[in-house]
Amino acid sequence: MIKNISNLGDAALYCDFGKEVNKDINTQVIKYFKTIQKKNIAGVNNIIPSYNKLIISFDLKKINFNKLKKVIDNIEIIKGDSIQNKKFEIPVCCEKEFSLDIKRLEEKLKMKEEKIYESFFEKEFFCYMTGFIAGMPFLGDLDENLRAKRLDTPRVKVPKGSIGLTEQFANIYTFESPGGWNIIGNTPLNIFDSTKEKEPNLINPGDLVTFKRITKENYQNYHE
């Protein structure tokens, strides 16, 4: 549930669901997000879910903080209405040219490469949110022993399709972008497609994701 609503500037509501990051809290955030989205509240121009926060921005010409806060305070989330989880299997190639930080991770985690991959590939991930760059999914949770910090100096260019790990999360770089996550492989699958306006993102909050290791040959001959 929302613990507190405050203003973020003069044109956004900041709904705080607490400090913890877990599936249950994030599922609450996503439920609120979907309910508010369906309501089509006049003046609301963006609803941004994250691990444990929901930010609702609005057009100050049409509504203001106090009016919108009243609407959100009184919103009813239908109980037991579970969010629809789609399931995806993402092919990943871990050849040297793609696993840019695997050696670094071996050192950071004091684990052998094979063990890191074994642990990573047997996990089912939950998509907490998408964003930063268009379509990038934030997936969790990695096992405790796979949690590493970001690179000390972020890369200026992380290649499109890169799979990165940091702390308890994995993500996929939907296009080339700067970034500081530890890169362990690359997917040939297109995760974001701006020509599909209705559903540009392959993976959406609440979806479940597993990764499947593929060979370089499979990677090169991959067709969606």
Added chain:
Amino acid sequence: MNKNYFEILRAGINSTFQDLGRSNLYHIGIPFSGAMDKRNYLLANKLTGNDHNHPVIEFAYQGPHLKYNGDKINIVITGDVSFKIKNGDNLIDGECYQSFILENGDELDIISTNKSVYGYLAISGTFDLKFQWSSCSTNTKAKIGSNNGEKLADNQKIKIKEINNNFVNRKLNYVNTKIENIRVIKGTNFNYFSEEGKKIFFKNEFKVSKLSDRMGMRLEGKKIENIVDTNIRSEGLIKGVIQVPADGNPIIMLSDHGTIGGYPKIGVVVSADYDKLVQLTPGSTIKFQEVDLNSAETLFKLYDLETQNLISQI
């Protein structure tokens, strides 16, 4: 048929198609984009007789040098901009907020913005553009919007789909004012900073850095010390949020910003000051001034009223 077009002799530094941008897409990672200085964008469209959400060319610092081919067309430039129009052997000094007619073979050379960043070129007609999510706005980072999500390039053609046979000469007397005091509301992580850091934020001057663009404005000044954590759990961002990363220098989120961020939010620029903020050039100094929510709402009403008044004068 596209018989009317501009040929780009020089594209300029960052010339892109923009309109009012796109909404309700942050949750998939797509920010608003759209014209940075909304007032000047709206005035450009009104002066060319267009509706308020009509694509224009936004340029930064040095604008494009264009050669026009086709039937005569009305153009307007807004902002604080030096430009020239070449008609045969005549070289005319352009004036902002005033319509000019371009004829076949004329050249429009947008030389530079003056002590400001952004300017706008509107035409009495419609560019032939691809829209994505109902907006032409180009987001070069995500490669979204018209021109395949890219800024304009030299030697490219800009096709015009339609010309409004509307040759009313419109003019507005308006001079852009500069501001140095940016009004802000305290951010959700204001208490992450030391007492000294909070004082620095509201009392000291900050310099706009060269590393500023449509995504964000980086500032340089005395380090704002964080006493809690230099990272927060990643969460949504909006336009105008001021984040302070570990190096202690504030970054203000602008129209093409990343939709999620993990640095503490010290403040948020009020909506009323956004248009003026984006026009501050690298090297300018700014000071932050605290206001409360009520005042921010009133300031926005006044600013919007002023914009509407200007529009109604046209």
